[in-house]
Each structure stands twice: as C-alpha cells, then as structure tokens.
Amino acid sequence: MAAPLLCGAALVVGYVMLVVLTIPQLPAWAQPAVYQWLFDIPQDAEISDNGSGDDSTPAGPSAVPWDGYSGPEAGIHGLPLVGPIQHWGTWYDKPLLGCLFHDPNYQTHTGSDFPVDEGTPVHTTMGGKVVWAAENGPWGNLVVVENNGYQVWLAHLSSIQVSEGQILNDGDVVGLSGNTGNSTGAHLHYGIKQKTAEDTYVWLNPQLFFAEDEYINIGCSS
Ligand SMILES: [Zn+2]
Structure with missing residues (x-):
C-alpha cells in the first residue's frame, strides 16, 4: 500500500x-x-489593470484620443461575442463572462472579460467610427469604436479586420479574439468609456448593457 x-x-x-x-x-x-x-491553470484575464487608469482620470500614455464623431446607431447593444463560442476547446451556447467590471478579485478592472479561444469573431456593440485599430501596449491589438461621447474598447485581439476612420454598423466584426498585450490567456476584454468633460472620462460597467440570459458567468480566475 x-x-x-x-x-x-x-x-x-x-x-x-x-x-x-x-x-x-x-x-x-x-x-x-x-x-x-x-x-493547466485557466487564467483568462489580464495580470493587472490594463494601464488604463481609473475612472475620471486624465488621459494616460496608452489613452486613445477622442475623435468627436457623432452619427447614427449611437446606442450600445448586446455582447461583443455571439454564441456558440469555444473556450479551452469546449463549445458553449453563450459567451462566458469571467472577470467583472471592478471584480472583487480584480478591483481595478475597467471592463468585462470574456474567456474565449483565439480566432473567435469579435463584434462592435455600437455603430460608429473606428478611432483606434492597432497595437496599444498592455491592451495588445485594440479596436476602439466611438459615437456620441462613448467609446467601445475591444482588446487583446489576435487580428484586426477594420481600419481607423472606418464607419461601422452595430454588430460588425472588428477582428478575431486573441491573447495579445497584458493578457494571461485567450480572452476578450470589453470596455465602455464615457466622456465626462474635456479631459475626463468614466468607465461604465458593460454588464449593465447585457441581459442576464445572454451569457454564462464563470467568475474571475485571475
Ligand atoms: Zn479585462
């Protein structure tokens, strides 16, 4: 024995x-x-805050400037992923929600994390102008779409399929999910930024824009 x-x-x-x-x-x-x-530890989140700064702080070095664009389809709708999706090779009907906005395990977190295998199409949740479509330090390959004082941030992409200046419709694919920048596993970081004054902004909780039956909450593993 x-x-x-x-x-x-x-x-x-x-x-x-x-x-x-x-x-x-x-x-x-x-x-x-x-x-x-x-x-074999799933850690589909950033190691730490993305360098974005906290709410209402002036723009930092990795900040994306405001363009001032206003156009049709300014509302923010739905999720940036469309189920079914794959995570660690397993299929799920709906996108998985990992680390939350200001998660208890990750209080400086400025958005919602969706653990998802690399290469999954990522959609904008708002029509508008692409104001950033390039690598951006801790965010990795980043796409930012702006409309009417709001920006939708889609980070850690493996590839970008739009270009700066392009006008998108709500739901258009901006690229494929990945694990670039300050990321410890394949996931999509999704943030919503609202301009509050000339040099200030606030990050909004993206979960307030989701319906509860649109995702599966698996918690924050970071
Ligand atoms: Zn994140």
Whole structure:
C-alpha cells in the first residue's frame, strides 16, 4: 500500500521541483504562459489593470484620443461575442463572462472579460467610427469604436479586420479574439468609456448593457 503512495508523492514533488526550477530561467514574457501550461491553470484575464487608469482620470500614455464623431446607431447593444463560442476547446451556447467590471478579485478592472479561444469573431456593440485599430501596449491589438461621447474598447485581439476612420454598423466584426498585450490567456476584454468633460472620462460597467440570459458567468480566475 505504502509503495505506490510514496512513488506518487515522489512524482508530484519531482514535477513541482521541475516547474519551480525551470520557470525562473525563462525570459519574463514566457513565464506566465509556461506556468499556465505546466499547471493547466485557466487564467483568462489580464495580470493587472490594463494601464488604463481609473475612472475620471486624465488621459494616460496608452489613452486613445477622442475623435468627436457623432452619427447614427449611437446606442450600445448586446455582447461583443455571439454564441456558440469555444473556450479551452469546449463549445458553449453563450459567451462566458469571467472577470467583472471592478471584480472583487480584480478591483481595478475597467471592463468585462470574456474567456474565449483565439480566432473567435469579435463584434462592435455600437455603430460608429473606428478611432483606434492597432497595437496599444498592455491592451495588445485594440479596436476602439466611438459615437456620441462613448467609446467601445475591444482588446487583446489576435487580428484586426477594420481600419481607423472606418464607419461601422452595430454588430460588425472588428477582428478575431486573441491573447495579445497584458493578457494571461485567450480572452476578450470589453470596455465602455464615457466622456465626462474635456479631459475626463468614466468607465461604465458593460454588464449593465447585457441581459442576464445572454451569457454564462464563470467568475474571475485571475
Ligand atoms: Zn479585462
């Protein structure tokens, strides 16, 4: 009885030692991904705040300037993903909601995270003008759509399929989901920003724009 148990324990200890000794030798950018792979821990969120600053602060270095565009289809509707979607290879009818806006486990979080496999089409939830469609530091590949004092932010994309200046209809695909920028696993970060004065803004809780039966809440794993 004791021998198999001891063997099992020795294997576990050996594995943990291997992981602990190996990961610090890797370059910093590779460590989170390898840690996740070796322990198979889903961490589909950002490591920390996206560098966006908190509510009502002046624009920071990674900020996207306001364009001032106003046009038709200014309302924000629905979700940026359309089910069924895949997450870690399993299909789900509806998008999965992970870390929430100001999540108890991630209080500086300025949007809603949707864990989803790379390559899933991402939709704008508002018609408007594309005011950013490029890499942007911690946000990775980022698309921002603006209309009438609101911006919809879609971050960590694997590819971008729109260009700056383009006018989109509500629901148009802006790119494919990914794991770029400050992200520890494939997911979509979705934020809604409202301009409040010349140099200030507030992040709104995107969940207030969803119906409860539109998503599956799986909680924040970061
Ligand atoms: Zn996020």
